[in-house]
Amino acid sequence: MSTETLSVGTGAIGDADIFAARQEFSGGLPDWFTTMQREHWTRFLESPDPTRLDETWRFSDLRPLSKIAGFVPTPFEKPDADDLIARSNTVKNPAGQLVFVDDNLAAARVMDAELEKKGVIFTTLFDALNNHGDLVREYFMKETPQLGSEKYEALHVALVRSGVFLYVPDGVEVDRPFVVYNWTQQEKGAVFPHTLFVSGKHSKSTLVEFQRAASTETEHLVISNAHVFSGDGSETNHRIIQDWNTKTLSFQLNTNNADRDTNAKSIIVNVGSSQARQEVHGKIFGSGSNVEMYSVNVPRKDQQFDQRTLQTHLAPHSRSDLLFKNALLDKSRTIFSGLIIVEEGAQQTDAYQTNNNLMLSGDAESNALPGLEIKANDVKCSHGATTGRIDESNLFYFLARGITRSKAHELIVFGFLEEVIEKFGDEALEDYVRGRLAEKSLA
Amino acid sequence: MNTLEIKNLNVTIDGQRILKDFSLTLPKGEVHALMGPNGTGKSTLAKALSGHEDYEIESGEALLDGEDIIGMEPDEIARAGLFMAFQYPSEIPGVTIANFIRAALTARLNEGETFRAPDFYKELYARMDELKIDRKFTSRFVNEGFSGGEKKRCEILQMAMLKPRYAIMDETDSGLDIDALKIVAEGVNKMRGPDLGILIITHYQRLLNYIVPDKVHVMADGAIVRSGGPELALELEEKGYESVTAEPAGASS
Ligand SMILES: Nc1ncnc2c1ncn2[C@@H]1O[C@H](COP(=O)(O)OP(=O)(O)O)[C@@H](O)[C@H]1O
Numbered sequence: 001m002s003t004e005t006l007s008v009g010t011g012a013i014g015d016a017d018i019f020a021a022r023q024e025f026s027g028g029l030p031d032w033f034t035t036m037q038r039e040h041w042t043r044f045l046e047s048p049d050p051t052r053l054d055e056t057w058r059f060s061d062l063r064p065l066s067k068i069a070g071f072v073p074t075p076f077e078k079p080d081a082d083d084l085i086a087r088s089n090t091v092k093n094p095a096g097q098l099v100f101v102d103d104n105l106a107a108a109r110v111m112d113a114e115l116e117k118k119g120v121i122f123t124t125l126f127d128a129l130n131n132h133g134d135l136v137r138e139y140f141m142k143e144t145p146q147l148g149s150e151k152y153e154a155l156h157v158a159l160v161r162s163g164v165f166l167y168v169p170d171g172v173e174v175d176r177p178f179v180v181y182n183w184t185q186q187e188k189g190a191v192f193p194h195t196l197f198v199s200g201k202h203s204k205s206t207l208v209e210f211q212r213a214a215s216t217e218t219e220h221l222v223i224s225n226a227h228v229f230s231g232d233g234s235e236t237n238h239r240i241i242q243d244w245n246t247k248t249l250s251f252q253l254n255t256n257n258a259d260r261d262t263n264a265k266s267i268i269v270n271v272g273s274s275q276a277r278q279e280v281h282g283k284i285f286g287s288g289s290n291v292e293m294y295s296v297n298v299p300r301k302d303q304q305f306d307q308r309t310l311q312t313h314l315a316p317h318s319r320s321d322l323l324f325k326n327a328l329l330d331k332s333r334t335i336f337s338g339l340i341i342v343e344e345g346a347q348q349t350d351a352y353q354t355n356n357n358l359m360l361s362g363d364a365e366s367n368a369l370p371g372l373e374i375k376a377n378d379v380k381c382s383h384g385a386t387t388g389r390i391d392e393s394n395l396f397y398f399l400a401r402g403i404t405r406s407k408a409h410e411l412i413v414f415g416f417l418e419e420v421i422e423k424f425g426d427e428a429l430e431d432y433v434r435g436r437l438a439e440k441s442l443a
Numbered sequence: 444m445n446t447l448e449i450k451n452l453n454v455t456i457d458g459q460r461i462l463k464d465f466s467l468t469l470p471k472g473e474v475h476a477l478m479g480p481n482g483t484g485k486s487t488l489a490k491a492l493s494g495h496e497d498y499e500i501e502s503g504e505a506l507l508d509g510e511d512i513i514g515m516e517p518d519e520i521a522r523a524g525l526f527m528a529f530q531y532p533s534e535i536p537g538v539t540i541a542n543f544i545r546a547a548l549t550a551r552l553n554e555g556e557t558f559r560a561p562d563f564y565k566e567l568y569a570r571m572d573e574l575k576i577d578r579k580f581t582s583r584f585v586n587e588g589f590s591g592g593e594k595k596r597c598e599i600l601q602m603a604m605l606k607p608r609y610a611i612m613d614e615t616d617s618g619l620d621i622d623a624l625k626i627v628a629e630g631v632n633k634m635r636g637p638d639l640g641i642l643i644i645t646h647y648q649r650l651l652n653y654i655v656p657d658k659v660h661v662m663a664d665g666a667i668v669r670s671g672g673p674e675l676a677l678e679l680e681e682k683g684y685e686s687v688t689a690e691p692a693g694a695s696s
């Protein structure tokens with residue numbers, strides 16, 4: 001890393017001139033975009049910090065938020081990270097692949113030429129802004145989660161410089177996944193990965209994101225956004241495996257937007273971060289759609305996973321299913337706060353929201369705040385949260401077969417999580433996730 | 444040495460004594476039946492021997508080929524070679540039969556030994572075919588949503604795969620229709636041999652038509668009151684427990 005680069009526009013987030021200094025590097029980007037960034041910077045500065053009184057931050061540990069000002073947005077330069085590029089090989093034979101290290105594209109873009117011919121766009125956000133500006137403009141920040149992190153979302157938009165634009169045209173079906181690796185490397189670095197996934201009518205595609213750190217020892221701030229727009233009759237599969245190191249303060253602010261007759265499925269696996277704030281808003285704009293929002297969480301030690309979800313039904317005859325499974329070890333904490341909103345006229349909605357917590361330690365703490373807000377009269381909705389420990393008679397059954405107590409615990413925990421993991425529908429990826437959870441969280 | 448020798452076992456649950464100086468010797472290579480009315484303590488014997496913490500063993504010994512298993516952890520007892528086919532097997536969400544049995548076998552590997560998946564599946568499928576369990580069941584979660592008969596066959600499958608030295612089968616016949624009973628009996632008969640001792644717990648003699656025991660023991664109120672040959676089971680069926688247990692222990696053996 002050259003010191004010259006560091007001296008130009010790479011102070012900390014709390015420095016007065018950081019935004020202006022970074023904007024010097026925005027040459028060539030569309031005006032609407034840089035204007036939007038400026039507005040968001042102002043909004044970031046003017047927005048108050050969350051407080052204990054905010055419903056959307058209930059039970060959250062607010063102390064780490066005060067450290068945000070001290071993180072340094074990573075410099076604009078091609079990273080030297082051959083080992084990380086080599087390790088970005090979890091999915092064999094992807095349809096396309098992008099590898100970022102500290103918000104900079106690290107390896108040459110991989111993309112199936114046949115798909116390119118069919119009009120599929122899979123590229124960096126900045127490349128897309130330059131070459132497909134109008135298309136990006138139509139969707140960029142069009143929908144937001146509105147679940148409490150607006151200040152940090154504003155910071156994200158103001159400082160975003162890296163990201164992925166996936167556009168699958170009408171009628172194009174892609175079986176192999178598009179894959180993104182985001183790595184953090186620089187000590188005290190702040191990164192702002194952005195994902196914009198637009199699927200055309202009757203298209204089918206899968207996007208898998210791996211979030212990782214080069215080292216276990218460095219501290220990071222990550223504010224990432226991912227927005228999926230599923231067009232009429234399309235199937236979208238979006239997966240995020242959040243595996244930052246445990247010195248990372250992370251935000252994942254997502255929307256899943258479904259038009260008519262879609263099958264929009266998302267799974268988020270949380271392994272890493274010291275504190276991971278996850279906001280997911282499923283918005284169902286069209287009827288006949290099925291929107292699935294699943295999450296697997298295995299916090300250990302002092303990790304805190306803060307989950308805020310919203311399922312908004314704006315159209316009749318659609319289904320949404322949300323399932324968040326948390327297995328808590330050590331002194332870890334989770335907060336699940338979920339709301340289903342069925343708007344007036346969204347008749348014959350089926351909406352489900354479930355949060356299951358498996359407490360593996362007496363010191364762990366789970367908080368669940370499920371809710372419903374129904375303005376239509378002909379709907380099927382259920383919401384529920386459970387908290388339990390390992391069932392002793394089940395445990396005995398394992399022991400009686402000669403399986404050790406620790407292995408039995410592991411199998412029971414995976415059994416608990418399996419309901420979501422099997423939803424990947426991709427055996428290699430499922431095995432990767434199981435292996436990663438076993439290695440990192442249950443070892 | 445080649446016996447499971449239970450000597451003067453006294454077991455209490457919640458302070459209430461259920462097994463009272465219970466003694467029984469099961470030689471390897473033999474099949475014994477333990478019969479008795481409901482509530483006499485048959486399942487208590489099974490659970491206590493498998494090391495369940497709810498069952499307090501006040502005194503007594505259980506020597507598995509000479510090694511006292513009393514006080515050992517349940518998983519150690521199982522690995523020492525005692526298998527329990529439960530009357531009410533647990534349902535385990537999210538854990539497939541294949542993974543469950545695999546974990547049990549892996550726990551038995553000696554240092555330096557590795558698990559061989561192809562051999563494992565070959566054997567698993569062969570045993571499943573014998574027990575007429577659909578091969579698709581390998582990816583079903585253990586006992587979840589199984590019928591009573593499927594659960595019992597799954598217990599026998601585990602027994603066949605784990606190759607214990609001694610097995611206690613608690614009411615394996617309950618909840619089985621006649622076809623399932625025959626399949627289970629056939630499976631057990633295949634396992635009979637010089638390296639396995641089996642104790643069949645039942646309160647009907649029906650199963651014993653298909654698995655003919657070497658010996659029959661009748662239990663009442665926490666202890667064995669009579670022992671004899673297979674004909675004792677028929678006598679029980681005919682006359683009922685009350686008249687049989689009224690005669691002095693050992694009178695017909
Ligand atoms: N877990 C338990 N807690 C309390 N009492 C029990 C428990 N298990 C068995 N018992 C009691 O012990 C006695 C023997 O039961 P059990 O061993 O199940 O008999 P069997 O299997 O011969 O029908 C019964 O009186 C029963 O109520």
Ligand SMILES: [Mg+2]
Pocket residue numbers: 485486487530613614
């Ligand atoms: Mg019983």
